[in-house]
Amino acid sequence: MELITSTVTGTAFVVAEYRAEEKYALRPLYRDRIVEIFLSEDSRQAAARIASGSPLVKEMVKLRTRYFDDMLDEQIEGGCRQVVILGAGLDTRGVRKAAAGVTYFEIDDAGTLALKQACLADHGIRSGVRYIPGNYVTDGMMPLLLRNGFDPELATYVIWEGNTMYLDEASDRAILTQLREGIAHFRISFDYFPTSVVTRTTGLDAMTRMADDFARMRAPWITGFDDVHAFAGSLDLGVLDDVTTGELAGVYRPLSAPSAFGPFYSICTLGSR
Numbered sequence: 001m002e003l004i005t006s007t008v009t010g011t012a013f014v015v016a017e018y019r020a021e022e023k024y025a026l027r028p029l030y031r032d033r034i035v036e037i038f039l040s041e042d043s044r045q046a047a048a049r050i051a052s053g054s055p056l057v058k059e060m061v062k063l064r065t066r067y068f069d070d071m072l073d074e075q076i077e078g079g080c081r082q083v084v085i086l087g088a089g090l091d092t093r094g095v096r097k098a099a100a101g102v103t104y105f106e107i108d109d110a111g112t113l114a115l116k117q118a119c120l121a122d123h124g125i126r127s128g129v130r131y132i133p134g135n136y137v138t139d140g141m142m143p144l145l146l147r148n149g150f151d152p153e154l155a156t157y158v159i160w161e162g163n164t165m166y167l168d169e170a171s172d173r174a175i176l177t178q179l180r181e182g183i184a185h186f187r188i189s190f191d192y193f194p195t196s197v198v199t200r201t202t203g204l205d206a207m208t209r210m211a212d213d214f215a216r217m218r219a220p221w222i223t224g225f226d227d228v229h230a231f232a233g234s235l236d237l238g239v240l241d242d243v244t245t246g247e248l249a250g251v252y253r254p255l256s257a258p259s260a261f262g263p264f265y266s267i268c269t270l271g272s273r
């Protein structure tokens with residue numbers, strides 16, 4: 001299947017494989033009973049190839065899934081009426097966490113979203129998500145959303161998971177600027193690496209190998225952030241939360257040994273000031 005081997009698109013299937021594995025955990029961090037309907041022998045093999053050299057990547061995906069799940073719950077409880085999932089891939093939250101009065105919008109390439117909708121339909125799973133095929137950088141994120149019924153006056157939560165590292169910094173900045181200028185009240189969460197991961201200077205072989213493995217998959221990590229507070233400030237945004245996955249692991253899996261990637265992979269939540 002071309003999707004698995006081609007560039008950043010294929011990473012969605014690899015991530016979905018790792019996310020699905022959490023169901024075997026003694027105390028699962030989250031329950032995602034839908035993600036496995038998107039998996040195939042091709043995605044299994046692609047995920048196994050990456051995990052054989054970089055086993056840590058599985059836990060990184062699982063920790064971040066829990067963070068975004070929890071933050072989404074919090075935002076919905078806090079009154080958010082729209083959820084935008086940029087580069088949604090095989091994210092299942094629009095179904096798993098459907099809520100009365102909340103509209104989900106997902107943007108990703110046409111092939112991924114078509115496959116996703118077909119799998120959901122084949123399994124008789126109803127979805128109220130507005131699927132928006134397109135490239136949110138080159139097609140313009142706000143025009144894509146506005147053409148699909150997005151209301152810029154409603155409180156909005158944006159999930160930007162597993163994306164910022166694949167875009168150049170100018171594009172990351174452009175997306176955040178469009179959100180700030182185009183939406184009255186929003187929050188956004190995204191995961192990120194420090195630049196040392198991108199430049200392979202962490203001194204940690206496991207991180208270097210992981211960066212190399214994704215580059216070999218033609219999905220290189222090209223952008224990292226060393227000071228999210230300064231970055232957000234330069235865009236006139238506030239930082240509501242900024243945690244390393246090491247800190248998250250300490251909370252979610254207190255009995256596990258600290259993970260090597262902990263200081264080198266973080267998640268933050270920003271918002272309008």
Ligand SMILES: C[S@@+](CC[C@H](N)C(=O)[O-])C[C@H]1O[C@@H](n2cnc3c(N)ncnc32)[C@H](O)[C@@H]1O
Nearest residue numbers: 009011012015087088089108135136137161162
């Ligand atoms: C690593 S995957 C993450 C998928 C999902 N967010 C998750 O965490 O499970 C990256 C996804 O972002 C999508 N993506 C990256 N850049 C994009 C862009 N500019 N426009 C639309 N989709 C994009 C890719 O097609 C891919 O599905």
